Amino acid sequence: MFTEEHKIFRQGLRDFLDREVMPNIDQWEEEQRMPKDLWPKFGEMGYFGLNYPEKYGGIDADFMYSVIFMEEISKCESGGFMILPAVQQYMSSPYIYKHGSEFLKEKYLTKVISGEWIACIGISEPGAGSDVANIQTKAIKDGDHYVVNGSKTFITNGVYGDFVVAVVKTDPAMGAAGVSLLIIDLNSEGVTRNKLKKLGWHASDTAELHFDNVKVPAENLIGDEGQGFYYLMGGLQLERLTGSIAGYASCEWAIKYTLQYMSERHAFGRSINKFQVLRHRMAQLISEVEASKQFVYHCCRMHNAGEYIVKECSMAKLLTSELAEKVMTQCLQSFGGYGFMEEYKMARAYRDCRVGTIGGGSSEIMREIIAKMVIDDTSYQRAGSVPSSPKSEPVEAPKTETTTNTNDKKSVMSFEAIESAIKGKAAAAKPLGNTLKFNFGEQNVMLNGLGDANVVTTNDATEAQCTVDVAMEDLTSMLKGDLNPMNAFMSGKIKVKGDMSVAMKLGSIMG
């Protein structure tokens, strides 16, 4: 997965971090901020533009460079440090690159890549986090600018950063369809920033932002009005994927740090890495971290290949962040009293990992998304490939049980339409060689493929070699190509009686 060039890049990055970052971490944690002149050094090395085109100052490398970057910044003994470059490169600026105008890319993206400006992403509000459709910050168009009113909270980099990619309602009457992304300069008149105190991530600044009649030029709109929700859904996959890398990489750091301590610390006349209970506990953790890492690598390869992997990113984010909590808790235990002292780095790792299952969509939200995809067969499309008005409920905005049921909204073809569709498919397919009946309960469609062509009849009383019990709405989905016959079979949506091998040919008819 990693080439020789990748390895050289990792070594160079590690040297850079050991020189520029590691000696100062404790001070930054203490002061609860990092110096602004640090970031142009990252920019100069190309670390903020790994996957961006050279045109904007990037180095246009493959995604595995970003994997390495995330891994190494996650091994600097400070989650607060890690999160600034992560937000800068993977959680805020991608919206400008993917959906922004050339003007915005020239003005903002180039400054992000050079490290001159620090970016943040403004989604959460005091009254809405993952429930994006319900955000209250308004941006009302007034001639050549927008007037923004509202608040954002938990904004990483928000206190000392330069601009925010803010999620706003340009049409407050609408739900998800009224959401847009707008770049707001944080030095604009009417913006106030409050620094929040928090449990961990001390080196990082987290802000509550207030917008009071802030005038924002109209050209600062990213992409189109009303598309913000879809841009966000796409962008959140990258956020979760990079968050997953931080998850297992911090675990790897903790395990290494703990094993080192266990080899040095003695109790009852031997080093504590000789105690079986501690050894087995570490063996379990090491195994889980390895499995998790390989799964994230798998997701990264899919992402690198351009696949849109909502389910996998959600799974990876859920599992790595929960694993990090377990790893930090159990590693800290191996340090005994020293684990509780700031003299060792476990205490910080323990408090820093706690935000993992909350930020970027909580574990509960991840499970909501996974449940919809696994249980309800909901699928999510990439922004740009969806109609302009939201058709299904937003991923992040589960409102009530009934509206989340996608099955309720499926259009169902009439019996006659189904008959005619099957006729069309049967005529195009090779003779089946068998008889196959689609049974809807009261009615059925029979396909006789024993002769030279497939003959379709309705409400046939004779027994077929294979009978498929199916709901009309599910068959509708299959005929439209929305539901794979094999998936329908595996998920119990179709029940087969008689010769299984005939049912296996369903794919050739539906195809």
Added chain:
Amino acid sequence: MNYFTEEHNQFRNSLRDFLQKEVVPFVDEWEKVGNPPRSIWKKFGDMGYFGLRFSEKHGGLNLDFFYDVILLEELSKINSAGTSAAIGAHTYLSLSHLNNAGSEEQKEKYLKAGIAGDLFGSLAISEPFGGSDVASMRTTAVTDGSEWVINGSKTFITNGVLSDYLIISAKTEPELKQAGISLFVIDRDTAGLSATKLDKLGWRASDTAEMAFTDMRVPANALLGQENQGFYYIMQQFALERLVMAIGGVAGSEYALQYGLNYMREREAFGRPLTKFQELRHRVAQLAAEIEQQKQFVYYLCDRFTKGEYIVKEAAMAKLLATQLCDKTTFEVVQFLGGYGYMEDYQASRMWRDSRLGQIGGGTSEIMKEIIAKMAIDEIKYD
């Protein structure tokens, strides 16, 4: 990364057809009887399933390991781990050793017939007083003229009552401990061999034996491979055995969750299907995520295994995690089914008890952790 080609998928489909026709309708009966019928071996052999990875010279198909992955996955979805174990022990334990260390003569006699399904075998290593602690093995084999005389006992041996032949381990140089172990291939009708069937918690469709060797005389050519190399041969198969268990653990979990989900879609409580209850949905989501992660980890290792890479530590990790996950998943699925989960009318109860062996057989979870700890903490390397 997709590890499966169109040919793999076709193979899976035809295998599924075969299992649906020849196996699935009968497993309930086999669970009651305690073993699959003699005729099943020939049917598998005729389809080529026992020889997927073996050379054509011995009747194999010389296919890549992902065909075996498919076989193991589908065998984990017939809802009878006992049946799968009987099949698996023959091909992945006994045939693997024959192929690895057997002489050409032994391969002709046992491997060829085993691949064809004319004979089926078992592997006998564990003893009443030593399982994973191979060094404490008490069975001995001493030479007497041109013969070996074997005395001792074995236990927990899958196919141990009914198999046609057995691969057994015995100490040929007891003072050398594990370095004095040799393997033998023994015919069922050898005088001095006796086996009794053990009653067990799950895996009820496979026969598991305790056996005794009393002055059992076997010819010189019963020795498998070289004298005193037995422990080494056993070690060589560990990665494969653990991968086999890991694949089964993941596929068993996947099958159980799918079964639970199908039930939850149909079962209503308080006016709506169980799939609409958020608490249950989140538990399903958690399991689905863990299963997907584990599956990709195991595939990644199978891929490395195919390339001949050294994966002793990772295979132990995969076996540990996948069998733990299968216990967790089957436990949850029983819970999803409520009272029906506890009834034999539904499949969940069998899934749950069958899963329990995963963390014990093929080296317990504790042994896996010992291995992982030695390799990751002490940086010991096993060659």
